[in-house]
Amino acid sequence: MAEKNITIKQKNELGQMDIFYPKTIADQVVESETKLFLRSADKTVYDANTKYTNANPIVEPIGGIEAGDTFDAVGMSALMTQLLYPYVAPTITGTSSVASTVAEKGTTVNVTYVDAVVVKKSEAISKVALYNGSTLVEEKTSDVAAGGTFRFTQSIAITADTVLKVKATDAKPTTVEADAAEYTFVYPFFHGVVAKNATTLDSAAVLALTKDVSVKGNKTYAFTMADQCAVIAYPASYGDLTAIRDEHGFNNIANFTKSVVAVTGTDATAQNYNVYVKEPATATGFKFTCEF
Numbered sequence: 001m002a003e004k005n006i007t008i009k010q011k012n013e014l015g016q017m018d019i020f021y022p023k024t025i026a027d028q029v030v031e032s033e034t035k036l037f038l039r040s041a042d043k044t045v046y047d048a049n050t051k052y053t054n055a056n057p058i059v060e061p062i063g064g065i066e067a068g069d070t071f072d073a074v075g076m077s078a079l080m081t082q083l084l085y086p087y088v089a090p091t092i093t094g095t096s097s098v099a100s101t102v103a104e105k106g107t108t109v110n111v112t113y114v115d116a117v118v119v120k121k122s123e124a125i126s127k128v129a130l131y132n133g134s135t136l137v138e139e140k141t142s143d144v145a146a147g148g149t150f151r152f153t154q155s156i157a158i159t160a161d162t163v164l165k166v167k168a169t170d171a172k173p174t175t176v177e178a179d180a181a182e183y184t185f186v187y188p189f190f191h192g193v194v195a196k197n198a199t200t201l202d203s204a205a206v207l208a209l210t211k212d213v214s215v216k217g218n219k220t221y222a223f224t225m226a227d228q229c230a231v232i233a234y235p236a237s238y239g240d241l242t243a244i245r246d247e248h249g250f251n252n253i254a255n256f257t258k259s260v261v262a263v264t265g266t267d268a269t270a271q272n273y274n275v276y277v278k279e280p281a282t283a284t285g286f287k288f289t290c291e292f
Helices: 040-050 076-084 203-207
Strands: 003-005 008-011 017-020 023-025 051-054 071-075 091-096 101-104 109-119 125-132 135-140 147-158 162-170 175-186 189-195 210-212 219-235 243-245 256-264 270-278 281-291
Touching (some): 051 076, 071 076, 109 125, 109 162, 109 175, 125 147, 135 147, 189 203, 203 270, 210 219, 219 256
Antiparallel strands (some): 003 023, 008 017, 125 135, 189 210, 189 219, 219 270, 219 281, 243 281, 256 270
C-alpha cells in the first residue's frame, strides 16, 4: 500500500527544532479541507472542538442569535461573531433651518436646508434621503458609508401641513427615519375688546383684534376693559365652547353672546368664525379661559 510522508517538528532539549518524517500508509491519513490527520478519531475530535452542530432550535434570543436558530457544523469563529456582534440598526436625527411651527393659513414657511445626523452601527450606510411628507426631495449615496452629518441644501416653500423627514438605509438593508420638522397651518384665534355698543361684529372688526396663531385647545387671554366688551373669536369648525371661566373659576359663558361671522383672513378665503362678546365691564388684565 502506498506510503505518505508527514512532517513533524519537535523542540529538542537545546531548544532547537528537530524534524521527523514518520511513514504511514495512505489509508491511515484522514484529510479535511485544510488539515491532515493520522487517525479519523483525531479529525472527529478536531471537528467537535472547532464546529458546532445542534438541531434543537434556540428558545430565547441571545446576542445575534435569534430564537428558532439551529446549527449545522457552524465554525466556532463564525458562531462567536454571531453571538458577540448582534445586528444593530443605524440611528438618525434631523433638524431644519426652520424649526417645527404652527403657521397661519395663507402664509409660507421657507426652508433653506435640512440636516441629517446618521450614526452607523453594524452595517455600512448605503443612502441618506430627505422627504417632504411622502415625496422624495433629495438622496445622497456618495461618502455616506461611515455615517456622519449630511446637509440637504434645498429651497422648500411650504404652504400646507407637512412633515420633513430624513431617512437612512444600511447594507442589511434596514431603513430608519426621523422627523426634521413638522409644519401645521391653521386659521387663528382672535381676542380683544370692542366698544359696548358694538353688538354686531364684522370681518374687519374681528381682524382688528389680537391674533393668536395656534392649534385648537383651551386658551387663556387677559382683557383690559373700560366699560367695554371682551371678545373671543375662533374658527367655527372647532365647535362651540363649553365654558368661559374667569380668574376665580366661575363659568361666565352666560354673560357672552355668540354669533357667527364670515372672516376673510390671510388666505383670502372666507371662514365662519364663532364670535363670543361679553357684556360691558371695566377691569385691568382680567383673565378669561375658554374651554372646548
